Amino acid sequence: MLINIRTLEVIQGDMPRRALALVLEWAQEHRAELMENWELCTHNQSLKKIHPLT
Template identity: 65%
Template sequence: MPTISQFFGIVIQMFWREHAPPHFHALYGEHEAQIDIRTLEVIVGHLPKRAFNLTIEWAIEHRAELMEDWNLCQAKQQPKKIQPLE
């Protein structure tokens, strides 16, 4: 699973051949959540509050890039790296 960004101990990944809805995986320690790109709601899993808030802040800034990466993955192409939250 390609890692598309990393910041503050949070790893953002996206799978090839994933199911709808468009989403990304956020990992933080032993926690993992799948987050819908369109609504920014957690589909599956859980992150601690601080990690969740940082992830959502990042996703808001990069929503268009996330959708572009989702489309690349659906076409079985390598997603592009996305700038981390600073």
């Protein structure tokens, strides 16, 4: 599964609708943290932990 962090658009792949809804809900709640980790990754730095969906 490949999802654009900025838009939460599914780019490639599929999964059951319920699972995708949970993934997108979590990503929306943690979008800023995901973007921060993406920036860290592009600079070969350690990623920060992101809490799971509760």
